[in-house]
Amino acid sequence: MFTCINQSCGTQWEPSDVVIKDEGQGPLFRCALCGARNYVKRIETKDGTVVYKQIEGKPLN
Template identity: 75%
Template sequence: MFTCINQSCGAQWELSDVTIKNEGQGLLFRCPMCGARNYVERFDADDGTIVYEQIEGRPYN
């Protein structure tokens, strides 16, 4: 579950509700409700699936 970081929004989203992409500042999804950038980090799970974890702020480049 992801939560929009925009304080006035705070909507919660499942992975299936958002599109994760790189807009040049690292992996992120835009909140479908307000458009705020929400950054995520990608991990490869032991079973080979891809897992995303929401992070605060921008990722280090």
Template identity: 65%
Template sequence: MFTCRNKSCGAEWALSDVDIHNEGQGLLFRCPMCGARNYVKPQKTKEGEVSYKQIQQVQEIPPSGKR
């Protein structure tokens, strides 16, 4: 279950309700209700399937492109 991080929204969504993709800043889903960005991190299960965990914030990439 994912929760929109937009304080005024806070809607809860199942994985089947959201589209996880990369908009150039890492994996995220946009809240279907308010459009807020909500970042996720992929994880492999013991069975080898990919699942996602919602994260608070994304590590910013420096302007030079170096980490």
């Protein structure tokens, strides 16, 4: 479950409900309700499956 970081929004999203993309600042999804950027970290499991974990703030490149 992902949660929009915008304090006035806070909408919760299932991973299947968001589109994760890279807009030049690392992987993120935009909240469909308020448009806030919500950053995620890409993790590849031992079996090769890719999962995303939400992180606070903007990732350091």
